[in-house]
Amino acid sequence: MGTSFNEQFDQHGAWRREFALRLKLLSEWLKDHELLDAAIQERLRRLESQVRSDKVMVAFVAEFSRGKSELINAIFFAGYKRRIMPASAGRTTMCPTELGYDAEVPPCLRLLPIETRLQPQPLMEWRLAPEKWTRVDLDVNDSAQLAQAFEKVAEVRKVTIDEAKALGFWHDDTPEDNPLPSADGMLEVPRWRHALINIAHPLLKQGLVILDTPGLNAIGAEPELTVNLIPQAHAVVFILAADTGVTKSDLAIWREHLIAEDQDADARLVVLNKIDTMWDSLSTPTQVQAQIERQRATSAEILGLRKDQVIPVSAQKGLVAKVTSDADLLAASQLPVLEKALGEGVMGQRQSILRSAVASNIADLRTEAGRALNIRRRDLAEQMIELKGLRGKNTSVIRHMRSRIEQEQRDFDVSGAKIHAVRSVHLKLLREVFALLGTTSLKAEMAELTKELRQPGIKLGVRRAYSLTFDRLRQALRKAQATSNEIQSMLTGTFRQLNAEYGFSLQPPKEPELSRFERDLELIERSHQQYLGVSNALRLAQPEFADRLVRALATRLRVVYESALGELELWNKASAAQLDAQLRERRRNFSRRLEAIERIQQAASGLDDRIAEIESQETAINELDTKLAELTGHLVAAPPVAAAGQPQLLRA
Structure with a gap:
């Protein structure tokens, strides 16, 4: 009957195990080559967690x-x-x-x-x-x-009718749904x-x-x-x-x-x-x-x-x-027919969603790690131009070059204050977004909904109370998106200015799309509105049942809000890590340039040796780039499952 659900799940498990192993090897490789900044590390951690903890219910x-x-x-x-x-x-x-x-x-x-x-x-x-x-x-x-x-x-256990009412198993208004009392008037409940x-x-x-x-x-x-x-x-x-x-x-x-x-x-x-x-x-x-x-x-x-x-x-x-x-x-x-439907429907759909999310994250990771390599490549190219310009020049020209590099270094150190100011404004706006989607804001909304549902009598307006609550939740998400748009515009302008003034190659990270969390809110609202049908209107007249429903809603909303905040945190880390990486590489670049000038001053052969070193480093960077593409490519392409059902290990 084709691949059963169990077999398909085995294959999915093998893919997940192999993916986690490849991810670990990529992480170690990035660390060994000093390409593992805070944003890349966070993205790797999330990817590993996503794949390792992926559940199919x-x-x-x-x-x-x-x-x-x-x-x-x-x-x-x-x-x-x-x-x-x-x-x-x-x-x-x-x-x-x-x-x-x-x-x-x-x-x-x-x-x-x-x-x-x-x-x-x-x-x-x-x-x-x-x-x-x-x-x-x-x-x-x-x-x-x-x-x-x-x-x-x-x-089961036996309870009185009053106990059954308190536990939610007896409703005077819907006698047809109530359990039958035994001869002694007691009821069986779970x-x-x-x-x-x-x-x-x-x-x-x-x-x-x-x-x-x-x-x-x-x-x-x-x-x-x-x-x-x-x-x-x-x-x-x-x-x-x-x-x-x-x-x-x-x-x-x-x-x-x-x-x-x-x-x-x-x-x-x-x-x-x-x-x-x-x-x-x-x-x-x-x-x-x-x-x-x-x-x-x-x-x-x-x-x-x-x-x-x-x-x-x-x-x-x-x-x-x-x-x-x-x-x-x-x-x-006909059990194999059902197993096939589960295998192709559930597992096929789940694998497709997971692999799509993985591919998107790996592409972002590849871009971020590739950017660090490009910074190194550009710095080497600048050094090469600088050194080739020194060929045949006398000692005073070389000494003048050293003075110029030291002045550039001093000017660059002054830029730290400007970057710190940018970060302060950025974090202030970010705190506003976090407040909109934080626990305090969510608790306030749930308290307001609880208050509405605790009004006496049957809740004929309960659907409206829910609609108003979800309208406010959507407005908070849209406000958070508008503030993040403002932060993105500010980052774009600042990065452009820093690139022009200090020769950086900063690019604003991809802005978080909070609108997709509106879709999650819509699904949650729909499941609650469906539950608020006439059959549950009588239950909602009981304050403790209404409270239970709001608590269930709060649990699910918390997951959505935490996911949205996670996206914002990753975005923040990506921009901060990019700045840190370029500042770090620029400082290294100054050190290398000064070291090269010193060696040239000490020995006539130092210039040619240094040019040869840079050419060798350029080759090494190209090799790193090729290896990065290979390692990330392995992760995006779903690795084939070996015939014996065991994952094929990465050969690095």
Whole structure:
């Protein structure tokens, strides 16, 4: 069936490992040849971090009992030759469960008690407090122990109706969504709010993150899951049951939580699971297939998708087929078709985005390092002209040349004050930009939104409150862009003046494009506005729920603002590093010129020797430039993966 998702992920992991190695070698080479200034070092650090920490999140979303956990077992964990995620009949995953890998944390299952919903901190903050989670250590070599530990995500606890209300599982205004009380009037709710599983599974080690979500009621009660985690997933696999098709609750999840106009079409896959329930010994294979195709076409039409985005599968038979190595059953389960769609859609899209970002950053890095070489090349050319002009001249001319160089050096030292003044103005304007996008500004906006949402009664004006908040956030970004434009104009003028007065070759670094962060704001606003539908209007009447929603928003906005500030910091470092590099090279140039004059004064042969040295240095610079192009070229071109799946190492 072509390359499976697992195989494609292996190849992506091999590419990332090789890229990180090449980047490290480039960094060492730049350092060895004194080309590693602060801006280049920062760019290298970001590139390495971006590629090493690149995560691919696949969210599995469905109503209860659609076979999510079994599908995860079949695609990712069949190598254990048994079920790992709990997948028995009835409700299994009662809380959102993330599977990933962090080398800094030992293999474990961490569980956040459901009672934390009664406290104000957002989920992101709870992640930073590991001591508040219940931890179960895992033995990755014991599949039975793993499976037993993972059963904890299905645990429930009994609470009163008042407790259920406080936790967000009971709403008087929507009785049809409430859990059924037992004979003693108690209700079953999940024992845990969120689960984090950290294991060194080969795919998880390469950056895959799997998000297994519970049903509609649990999704709606946890705003961070709906407005943060699911919208940020690189792919969402929505699971239906083949025998029922799209039910009312399935459609509610799809419409309220999963429709996203901005998402790539291939990033939304619908799985028509349990097709084995339609395998009927009284029907011919052709008749069975026709039934499946009808259900597939109907589901696609209801959900507004292309038919090829609805993939019929039997997760249970696929898992059995992989465990028993039954090729015919695996083909009948159609699991390889889904794996191919995930591999080509999710991984193809993710690799394309990452490689595009990498290529852009490497091109900038190449320009910055090449500029340093050009400064050296120009200084050598000036020295060569100067020295050749001394041929056949007497001692007094050479002495006069020395005086002139020393005067140039004194004049140049005076330029330091002017450069310091430029930096002061530059940093003052930069501080204004940082204030617009800083934590204080964001907290003020969130406090204003919280105040609006805490108005008594049902929030009929909640959408307007959100719209006004996002309008102000966009205005702050545009103001920051306008100030950065002002800084760029100032830098351009100053660099031009310094180039004319002191013979520099300064070029203003590429200005940060903050407008792309407006696009991020638009996506966040859309996911929140979608969540603010009529079904959640009643929930928003509860102040604690509105607070939780604002905290979820603040968590996601902080990421956007930090990214924007990171771009500005890199831009600032690039301009400062360029000035530092040219000042440093110019001082070296004065030293070399004075040294050359001294040697010429001491020996008649010194002039020819020095000219030969400069010619040799020019050749060395050309060789460095060629090597720089080769090393950066290796990074931009996606390195081929070796046949054995191991990265081919750079031969430097």
